[in-house]
Amino acid sequence: MKYISLLLLLLLSMPSFSCDCKMVKDLMEVQKHEFTYSDLVFIGEVVHSDINSGTYQLKIVELFKGKSKSKFICVTAGTCSPLPEKEDGFWLVYANILDVGTIRVDGCGLSRSFRFPYTQSSESPVPPPPRPTKDLMMDELKGLIIESEYRNKALQVLKEEIELLRKGK
Template identity: 30%
Template sequence: MKIRFFVFIILFGISNCFACKCYEYTLDENIKIGLKKADIIFYGELIKLDTINNSYSFRIFELFKGNYKSKTITSHSESNCDFYFNEKGLCIVYGNFNKDKTLINVSACSPSQSQNFGPGFPPIPFEFDSKGKIISKNKTELNLFNLENKNKSLQSFIYQLEKLRQYKQNQNTISENNKSDFYQKILIVSLIVNAILFLGFIITIQKKKYSSLKS
């Protein structure tokens, strides 16, 4: 069963490669682009998987970008350039809302990934003989490749979480600094206004004293 599933992933990756062209970036570059282009970024769990309608429901654990109050969100895939999730479990999602903001679309070119399946598609483990024919791999070789790919996916998953948490912390710091600057400006303006009012009050009193002395 696992071998069949693995072959399906490979074939799906091949079809997607022909149908959708994603530029090759390093993971850091891809995260930066994702942070810039995505409407919403979160770490969560794929809790509902509908492979017939290509619909996916997620439970949100951590929100890194976007304004979204609900704890669940739904994604729908329509084209070969969309990310097709293949199993339930933990994932990092970079999504863009549809017009009425009821669904999100997840691009296959984004750094979105599950815990066991890294961004993009795994390298195709095919070798060819001198005549150009595919050299068949045995079950052990495929299992080894699958294990290595899962290990790489887990590493990128942990790395992405750390990067996104740093981003969120930096954004919170910037927000707090902006609030502090805003309050300081209000305080300065308030002091200036009070000083002007006090000065006007003093001038009014002095004028009254001068008028009474003159009379």
């Protein structure tokens, strides 16, 4: 009993970390802010991901802002930073330089993958779950349709954002 009490006390006294990303109301304003306060803005391809160390490597495909001495850049994931897998493919990245060849990506920022292009924006929300009915197959199909509509909207927002970044080059 003594050991269980000690274990519970240790677990309860440990600090916990959570990310509290705010919902964006004006996406254009946040895009301007992210661009202004980021050292690097680019499209990158995930070439390596190490979940254990919390790092991943991106190959810079198209650079919109900043300079990099190498086409490959290492990303150190923080508490709220995204940790993509190699299957995630391409990302739009807003980042700040930590050291030569190492950057930090804000988990509450606009960096996102093309595979999961959602932002914390009211213009591009993650789809809600479908309302359950007695017909489970129809529920699943309705859910897929809703999800694809939201994904198409999020991809359109991502496309427009990249077009704006290309115009600003």
